[in-house]
Amino acid sequence: MNKYFLQLLIALALPLATTSPANAESLLQLWAHVVENNPTLKGSEYTVEQMRAQQDQVLAKLLPNIGISGYYSYNNYNQNASANGFNPFGGQGNAYYPGFRGSLQIVQPLFDLPSYFQLEATEKQAKQSEQQALALRMKVAYDLVDQYLGILEANDTIVQLESEQAATDAQINRLRHMHERQMAKATDLYEVEAYAQSIQTAQLEASHQKAIAAEKLRELSGILLHESDPLTQDTFPEIQRSADEWVQEALSSNPTLLSLQYASETAQKMIASAKAGHLPTANVTASEMYGNTGYNNLQYPNNYNIASLYLNISIPIYAGGGVEAAGREAVSKYQMSREKIEEARRNIEKETRSAWLNATSGRARIESSRQELSFREKAKIAQEKSYEVGAATIVNVLDAHRRLMKANTDHYKARYEFIRSLIRLRLNAGSLADLDLEAIAPWFGTRREATYPITSFKQDVK
Template sequence: MRPQRPLRRLCHGLALSLAMSGAHSESLMEIYDLAVGNDPAIQRAEANHAAALEALPQSTANFLPSLNLSASKSESSQTVTKSIFGSTGSSNFSNTNYSLNLNLPLYRHENYVARRLAKSTVSRADAEYEAARQDLLLRVAEAYFSVLGRRDDLEFARAEKMAIKRQLEQTRQRFDVGLVAITDVHESQARYDLTVAEEILARNRLDNSIEVLRTLTGTYNEELDPLNETFSLVHPDPEDIEQWTRTALKQNPSLVAALAAVDEARENVAQQRSGHYPTLDLSASSSYNESGGLFASTTENTSIGLNFNLPIYAGGRTSSQVRQSLHFLEAARQSLEEARRNTQRQVRDAYLGVISGISRVKALKQALLSNQSALRAAEAGYEVGTRTTVDVLLARRNLFSAQRNYAQSRYDYILNTLRLKQAAGMLDVQSLQAINNWLH
């Protein structure tokens, strides 16, 4: 179907205003690239992910030997006035000590648990980072289309104000020659004053949306590529809400992270119980000691042995820590159930949003055409005296309302398709690139 002329004029007007500004409009992918390098939330997620990965080498270190070298040297002054050996006098001398200590854990149950715990921590961190990356994709799209939507609102508000202004001027002229009553002038003036206020509100909302986008990119991005007038309304693939739900329950990153958190809490219980287990370490040491003075000596010692330790009683601390970790485990399980339910809800909301969004876009497009016809009929009736000024004002307001609703419905459809993919754990850069191809 060929686009209607008023809609074409609107799109051409928007494009012209962008061209006249002389500014380069940025695409959705360009905004995303800026957000990747500047969004504090994704930067924080990257840092947290990198920090969590260090759990593995730290757990591995528990199995490796530790080697410590210590040394000391001191200067002493000694005065002997009486000795059973008959030697007396004063002397200044040095004391030198060196020691090398090796410790190798042979059996520490907590180390094996810590290794498993580290793997669970890394799995959770990987899932949380993936969730943060998908969240960034959606936040960028939401902020981008929020700016486009608010810009549309401002353009519609300005267009409505100019149309009402022309209507007001025509009404005044008709009043001057006695064709209409003063009430028609007042009606037009009241409607014009309202459109002035609505333009101010639309400008403020646009500024707020631009500010939200700035929090992602770190810069002000006011000129954005608009959405093509025509783009494909595609049903979800597969068109089966239960299949989408099953996919989401398997690979939604937030749900995967919650599952890993349960594993992490379970291993933490095992780690606390390790406090009841014995430990066995191999220790070896070598030392050198040199003392001066009247009783100078030099000694070297080397030793190797096994250190066995069996915890018997620690004041009930270990048992308390086990009980505490069990409570944390139950909390993690409840968080997992909450995440599972939220995921199911998000899938259903987004899926139904896409399905209803397709019908809504089509219905609002037809409503736009109907309101265009209604305005033409009202204007024609006004010219021949069968319709009043109020009828024309109302028809014009309905038209601009239909334009706003139609434009917003297209943005809502796009965002719901992205939300559905995010809920299913399938949102990626290629998804955003596909949306970017609908811009110009």
């Protein structure tokens, strides 16, 4: 009986084996789908264009305004309305003539500080929207990697559980035949059957997690991922720069923080624009008129031409306190923006240090979990030998296999968590780019010897 049961235990210890399916979607292929189809990224691009259009609209207030106008009229002139009566058309003694008038007018603002400060504010708003779009692109890239790794985690679990399920089912059938011949204990059979049922439950949970991750990935990319390239990298580069260096980069380059700084500068410009509402405005107008009628469409003997150049000055005196109220509102918005910057700065520093700690400890955890896996394998073999000589129960052996399976799961999970921490570190530092995805893409694919195809990480790892 022990001999046959040992065959089960050896089968349960089969290592996790993954291969790259021929129709797998690579990480870079998925990112191409995201860039092309993700509505959130597309919306951010339109937001940037919207801000630039608003900037051009404000700029138009400070540029020359050129217009041409003209009209044509048919006139009835009654010189003596008291004698001839009211005869709009067709009366005796009325004069009939066509009238026309055309003009070209050019208006150039000379002094308009409110519009000038508004222009500077919209320039900051455009830059703010660009940084927000960049931050969103980085966040979507991180989410893509996160969900892709989630699918791989589920795949690894499913493959491992399927291997154990097949071996367990075969041993259950063998134990049932042996039990019928009274060569195996009923308790041993029940324990193995219970263990097989727990594997089925774990398979259901893993399949559920994979389906959830696949749906989240479809939300990002617009396609449903059926197969994915497995993670084949076992050893990873070391984080070289210190946490303080990463934090310094984050505080100077994080697009979320930069967007808030631009928002604060926008609010500051709006304060100046609001206070400038007390100041006068001035513009110069040049016009050229050609026609044959004048006031009330009275006809001139000859066609005429008039050229004019004049200066318009508007001095605000009292606006019901609206200018002061607008100034107070602008000051409040500016103070709020400064507090948001400080809040974001603290949060970014915390997240950057946390990501750095997770990345550095995660890399060490990979090696530690590999060592634990080796020890768990030895413990499993020891339990099998003890069971063979009757010094251990089937429960002890199955517990050893559960711990071995968990150690295997923890090992490949440590690799995924390291990649997540590395990408999040880039995200918080504000330097996550397409090159980073290209750098980690070779870590996925057909199984091979470990290599270090680092490009954009070259200054951070060794």
